[in-house]
Amino acid sequence: MKHLKRWWSAGGGLLHLTLLLxxxxxxxxxxxxxxxxxxxxxxxxxxxxxGPASSAYALNRFSAxxxxxxxxxxxxKGRELDPAAPPEGQLLREVRALGVPFIPRTRVDAWLVxxxxxxxxxxxxxxxxxxxxSSAGGAGTSVDRGSQAVQGGGGDPRAxxxxxxxxxxxxxxxxxxxxxxxxxxxxxxEENEVxxxxxxxxxxxxxxxxxxxxxxxxxENSLQxxxxxxxxxxxKPDWEAEKNTESRNEGVSLGDIPLPGSISDGxxxxxxxHVNFSQAISQDVNLHEAILLCPNNTFRRNPVTRTSQSQxxxxxxxxxxxxxxxxxxxxxxxxFLSPVDNHVRNLTSQxxxxxxxxxxxxxxxxxxxxxxxxxxxxxxxxxxDEPDSDSGLSLDSSHNSTSVTKSNSSHCVCEGATGYCTxxxxxxxxxxxxxxxxxxxxxxxxxHMDHSDSGFHGDLTFQHVFHNHTYHLQPSAPESTSEPxxxxxxxxxxxxxxLEDTDRNLSRDEWRAKALHIPFSVDEIVGMPVDSxxxxxxxxxxxxxxxxxxxxIRRRGKNxxxxxxxxxxxxxxILNLENDVCNxxxxxxxxxxxxxxxxxxxxxxxxxxxxxxxxxxxxLRDEEGRPVNPNHYALQCTHDGxxxxxxxxxxxxxxxxxxxxxxxxxxxx
DNA sequence: CAATCATGTCATGGT
DNA sequence: CGACCATGACATGAT
Numbered sequence: 001m002k003h004l005k006r007w008w009s010a011g012g013g014l015l016h017l018t019l020l021l022x023x024x025x026x027x028x029x030x031x032x033x034x035x036x037x038x039x040x041x042x043x044x045x046x047x048x049x050x051g052p053a054s055s056a057y058a059l060n061r062f063s064a065x066x067x068x069x070x071x072x073x074x075x076x077k078g079r080e081l082d083p084a085a086p087p088e089g090q091l092l093r094e095v096r097a098l099g100v101p102f103i104p105r106t107r108v109d110a111w112l113v114x115x116x117x118x119x120x121x122x123x124x125x126x127x128x129x130x131x132x133x134s135s136a137g138g139a140g141t142s143v144d145r146g147s148q149a150v151q152g153g154g155g156d157p158r159a160x161x162x163x164x165x166x167x168x169x170x171x172x173x174x175x176x177x178x179x180x181x182x183x184x185x186x187x188x189x190e191e192n193e194v195x196x197x198x199x200x201x202x203x204x205x206x207x208x209x210x211x212x213x214x215x216x217x218x219x220e221n222s223l224q225x226x227x228x229x230x231x232x233x234x235x236k237p238d239w240e241a242e243k244n245t246e247s248r249n250e251g252v253s254l255g256d257i258p259l260p261g262s263i264s265d266g267x268x269x270x271x272x273x274h275v276n277f278s279q280a281i282s283q284d285v286n287l288h289e290a291i292l293l294c295p296n297n298t299f300r301r302n303p304v305t306r307t308s309q310s311q312x313x314x315x316x317x318x319x320x321x322x323x324x325x326x327x328x329x330x331x332x333x334x335x336f337l338s339p340v341d342n343h344v345r346n347l348t349s350q351x352x353x354x355x356x357x358x359x360x361x362x363x364x365x366x367x368x369x370x371x372x373x374x375x376x377x378x379x380x381x382x383x384x385d386e387p388d389s390d391s392g393l394s395l396d397s398s399h400n401s402t403s404v405t406k407s408n409s410s411h412c413v414c415e416g417a418t419g420y421c422t423x424x425x426x427x428x429x430x431x432x433x434x435x436x437x438x439x440x441x442x443x444x445x446x447x448h449m450d451h452s453d454s455g456f457h458g459d460l461t462f463q464h465v466f467h468n469h470t471y472h473l474q475p476s477a478p479e480s481t482s483e484p485x486x487x488x489x490x491x492x493x494x495x496x497x498x499l500e501d502t503d504r505n506l507s508r509d510e511w512r513a514k515a516l517h518i519p520f521s522v523d524e525i526v527g528m529p530v531d532s533x534x535x536x537x538x539x540x541x542x543x544x545x546x547x548x549x550x551x552x553i554r555r556r557g558k559n560x561x562x563x564x565x566x567x568x569x570x571x572x573x574i575l576n577l578e579n580d581v582c583n584x585x586x587x588x589x590x591x592x593x594x595x596x597x598x599x600x601x602x603x604x605x606x607x608x609x610x611x612x613x614x615x616x617x618x619x620l621r622d623e624e625g626r627p628v629n630p631n632h633y634a635l636q637c638t639h640d641g642x643x644x645x646x647x648x649x650x651x652x653x654x655x656x657x658x659x660x661x662x663x664x665x666x667x668x669x
Numbered sequence: 670c671a672a673t674c675a676t677g678t679c680a681t682g683g684t
Numbered sequence: 685c686g687a688c689c690a691t692g693a694c695a696t697g698a699t
Contacts (some may be wrong), residue, residue, distance in 0.1 A: 530686095530687065530688085556688080558687095558688075559690095560687090562688085562689055562690065562691085563690090563691080565689090565690085566689090566690055566691055567691095567694095569690085569691095569692085
């Protein structure tokens, strides 16, 4: 869908509209053909792409009316497609002239049609009829594949039967993921068996070589495209577009499901039709791996669930798109249909499966991208080995899940599905966004998934597909009680991963919460009032581990804030004390200065008094007219204000006796 | 490489 | 008694 968006944003016009419709036709056909979201979702996707709503609805009406027009030409199973349609070579040229990268998938379909047309007419009618019925069914018409085949084809009942058979066997096939390519026949319908028999005379070895070359050539371009996707993700936070991208890729990916392992044979036969399907082959292989892996991953973990809940094929998902809750049990593919407006933050086992599967299909998309256009083996190897990648964390080295994906763009889908993000993270963490504040459609009981015992040790590709999911749950056990990487046996990559996350403002608790799929943000957990917090815990089905982690997060968060406040307070106190010290020191200096001034004034007063004293004595005269000696006499003031001249030796005694003996009144001259 | 700082976390006590 | 807060002590990473 990002291609769609690119084209859409590149310019409007009838050409683009036609192209969109064509692609939509392909998508819708894939939807019906491969049990992908119905055209209603396509409408939403187009809306989310930013295109005019009228166009989206026009698409819906268009598809509902069955008028696929060019879509029918694009897709060999389209309603208007007939054997007289232009050869796929011309078709592909036309499409390529429009810049449509769906060529590979179209090739496959075109090949399928041509193969069927060249072979059994009844089979062709069966397939085409089913496809035509699918197209005629229009947007939003949720019909299971079998009924489609019966209704549309009207002829070959095997087509209808094959629909359900495919769906069932698609779930069973993943039991042996490593043998998916040859075992893809497990998903094969009877038509495909016929096709396989029809083309098995072709040289397989040469085809493999050609495929390998094609794969490497395509993978070189894939990473470039992937980088473009990442850039687009970085500059485009809306997860819807990425979801659409994933959906498109899934559509392309899943589109190859009905073309089982025999498709390689079919590709060989396609040479008769002058069509190079090697690209489609590589795509088909990877996508088939993906589709095989998807249910395998989910059900491998819980075989009981697989047998008890997953009996419904994918088509059930498709038929219940408008009511996703009904499609949930055991069908992890609900991730495709994750409605945006579902209830937020209901953590369920299906939600976990949803994340799981979405991540898986993210990887699938990566692979399909890698095989679709460009592919760089070196980059891909880095993609698997790079510890700094974003989408996953391999917590358990025993899983060999060291591969870390760079398919950030696809991971945005998860975030988009959940639609709740509190962190200022780069798009690289979008695969985890759902963990914190996720959008979960139904509050079922949480299924604590333990991927550690999944025992999956597939090849690198499969590890790549699975590593995200090992990440989700690995930290759960030790995480609640210790640091993410405090255990001595932990991988260094965990540490680097964690440090990376912390560098991106992803706190430890956020990291833990995401790891345990806590459906609340750390801020919520910490800042929520206690009543709301308790009611929240009671409202959601959370495991003890999750509750414990949530409480720990709350405790740590509050204590962290308290510690910050405490330190801030302490610093304030220290600063205040320092200010007090400064103030007191300044006051002390001031007092010192005042004291000095006072002393100086006192001295001045003393001097003046002394001068006055001597001046007074110099003016005094005794009875004989002689100057009074100040050493023998002293001046003494009385209460009435008179001044007496008292002899010093008599001063003390006179003080006792009252009136001095030789007391005289001072006479001023 | 040690010292210092900043921050998170835990334990503990008080409210 | 539980929740919350304050704070000392410790660990760890950064500078």
